[in-house]
Amino acid sequence: MSEFKNTVLEDFKDVWVFCEQRQGVLMPTDFELISEGRKLADELGVRLCGLLLGDKVEGLARELAGYGADEIIVCEHPLLKDYTTDAYAKVICDMVVERKPEALLVGATNIGRDLAPRCAARLHTGLCADCTHLDVDMGIYKDFLREASTLPEEKIAGMGSAIVLGKPHDVSRDLKMTRPAFGGHLMASIICPRFRPCMATVRPGVMKKAPFDQKRADSAVISKPEVKLAASDIRTQVLETVKEARKLVDLTGAEVIVSVGRGISKDIQGGIKLAEELADVLHGVVGSSRACVDAGWITADHQVGQTGKTVRPRIYIALGISGAIQHKAGMSDSECIIAVNKNENAPIFEIADYGIVGDLFKVTPLLIEEFKKAIESK
Amino acid sequence: MKIIVCVKQVPDTSGKVAVNPDGTLNRASMQTITNPDDKNAIEAALKLKDETGCRVTAVTMGPPPAEGMLRELIAMGCDDAVLISGREFGGSDTFATSQIIAAGINAIGLEKDDIVFCGRQAIDGDTAQVGPQIAEKLDIPQVSYVADIKKEGNEIVVKRMLEDGYMTVKVQTPCLLTCIKELNEPRYMSVGGVVEAYSKPMQVFDYPRLKDDPLIEADTIGLAGSPTNILTSFTPPQKGAGMMLEGADRATCEKLAGILAGKHII
The missing domain is CATH 3.40.50.1220 (TPP-binding domain)
Structure with a gap:
């Protein structure tokens, strides 16, 4: 990893979304993140790629793409069948080092919140947890603050830079990651100005799902890079995965x-x-x-x-x-x-x-x- | 075997939370508590101590008053405690914090059959990031959201909760486990424990003590070592109050049903 220079920001482009599947079924938050990622990629003028890991999961790729991806990167390996931190973190970090995305979004599920910090620590980059709002474009971000904050207009209007290591830093191309803190008493917008990829976990149920677009689904690139993974890379063993028999309450989808x-x-x-x-x-x-x-x-x-x-x-x-x-x-x-x-x-x-x-x-x-x-x- | 438990002293956000005019938290006016999930981590460690007689060390990073919390954890049954404290560590985000705590764990020494416990997340930031990041810095496996722990010989088997069920996971030691509240009911301090709390060892790891660890560099700790910066913090506006209906009888409910039906809400 030492040759990975992630402070040369201009080497990094494209927005990536980690698309989580469990037992071959996509998580609802994947579609929300692809939709949100599309918006951010357009603001940055870059491509949106979904990153799908698993065993025999290529069949899920087109459906994902239909919500706004230019490319779905499918990493298949028998050792990726069950989620393990070691295997998933290795494959994701390998892909990031090779292809250098500018931003990486992960759903803040119990698995995403296990995986994302492990990857961010290995890649030496910043991660913002449980985001409820994401922006790049300063105009859109300021409009969001006007609606969602009690900040005075002159403060919002004057925003454009932050002091980073004692020097002013232009935040216009940074991902502004907004999240609640202290039990929702405060909101904070976080940036990751010096390292790439900028990483965020995103709260499920918060981002709006775009309408499915069959044309995009058909035209997206589906790529299948080589996955380098050995049993010795994995220090945990999943003995069983149990779906709880009780009826689950679908609060996030409820009308x-x-x-x-x-x-x-x-x-x-x-x-x-x-x-x-x-x-x-x-x-x-x-x-x-x-x-x-x-x-x-x-x-x-x-x-x-x-x-x-x-x-x-x-x-x-x-x-x-x-x-x-x-x-x-x-x-x-x-x-x-x-x-x-x-x-x-x-x-x-x-x-x-x-x-x-x-x-x-x-x-x-x-x-x-x-x-x-x-x-x-x- | 020994167990190291990472804990954090946090403002009690379940009560009244005071916010300064500039949008930062008024910590001085708030009670501090041991982070709730961390107490479950302490209890999990003490249960294993009851079974195996292993040593349990509580570790925290924070300002000097955090010593009080560590003394309470010793009174619960921990054998000793380490306070990682220094001006150089201030302003750290989760990345920098994990560098420093991992260096602290290195200084204690992590051996083949040791376990590191953390709480799932702290109630002030709710990030759940520091545990997995410490595991990465120590290059040990992690399992998060742990709701049950079984130690069979040299093997640890844990129940790892998912939103829609759970996984049973076998993990090699040394490893790091993050604990959720379903795992156990934390015990209280014992009278004997309180008596002993000030006679048991407490070490302070300051910057000079940790600086030779490769994890501790000027650009990996504190504000300068934090990849994330706060651009702005703010309080959300209150949604405007709506209509308070008069009374609480059938007429009131009929009126509400009428309004909602008229607006096509129901």
Whole structure:
């Protein structure tokens, strides 16, 4: 790796997306990242490449490309069948050293968050975790700040450089990677000005998926470089991979989410049942605050928030959720927020489109009936 | 066999978080705690100590007051602790931090059957990066998101959580494991432990102590050694308050249903 000079920035071009598959099935976040990567590649005026690792996975490449890639690099090897940090990190780093991408995006899944830091440390480059917004173009970035921050206009308008090692550095071609910190209390935009590739893990469910484009899928280059990998490169052994049998909650893809919070404490099962009934009426799913997960009332796959999932459904109904900032960080982009809480000062009302101050055990049954009536009479 | 546990002292973001006018965190006004996932890592190490009698060392990088946290971890059952502290280390991002902590672990000495434990992630940054980056700098295998650990002879078999299930993974030692809260319930400090906390050894590794490690260079630690820079930090605006409905009876719910139906929301 010593001959890899990654401080010569102009040697690096193209945006890459690591496309994760499990047991031959692409992860939903791959399509979001290809779509987002396309936007960034256009802002930089470079190509977008997907990087797909696995065993016999070439058949997945065209589908990926349809969301905006110019090329899918398919790295196939029997030792890439199951995810291991050692094998995947080696193949990715080898490809980066050989072909020198300018930016590398990785989905912030449990696997992406294992793989990306390992690669960044080996490549001696910067990595920003769990990004929720990515920009290159300064005009677009400034518009984003105008909408998403409380920074004064004169500060936003004057942005264009950063002090790096004591010297001003023009950030116009740097990837501006924005992420929440301190449980969502603060947002920070991070740059990686001196090393390439600039790396980011991106929160699943945040970036918008582009429409599938058959022409792009058909015209993309599918390349299959040689993969150098030996069993001795891998120091872990996957004995089994188990898919949890329980029904998984697809919060990130849900149109309607009815979430419960600490307010259900006096009748936990009853509260969850009411949320399920209301969700059924609206064809939605049940979410929860961190408090309920921490208390063991509901499984972690229901959790919305900074440490749970980021959601942006059409309707979000918060039952007995106070609205801690870490919860709001995961749902405040919902199109219509309805909150029911006994405490009129609950912070959830600050972001709710419609608020009802009352006992969820009394209000929810009425909502179920009235929503049913309203839907049936349409 | 010995176990090294990497821990971090963090501001308690579950309570009230104070933000300075310039958008930085007002740390002085906030309580500090041992990072929650790191306590699960400590507990995992202490469980293995209960079974095997191995030595457990807690390591942190931070300012001198972090000693208090390390004393608490000794009171929980750790045998000793190392505080990595120095002005030269300040301003480090995750990359530079992992260089320094890996050098600290090298100074303690990592042997064939040793294990390094970390928490999955710290609640101040939520990055989950430092653990895997330390493993890379030490050139040892890693398994993250560990929810169960079994030691059978010289083999470690762990349950590694995925969003949609889990993997069972066998890993060679020395290795680094990052622990999640499902792994265990951290124990409390024992009375005997508190009594002993100040009589057990605590070392401070400063810059002169670590500087001869090849990982420690002027351009690999501190602000100058951090590949990432903060361009700007900001607080998000509050979404404007919506409509508070009067009452909480059937009429209220009927009104809401009417509004939503009228706007084609339901």
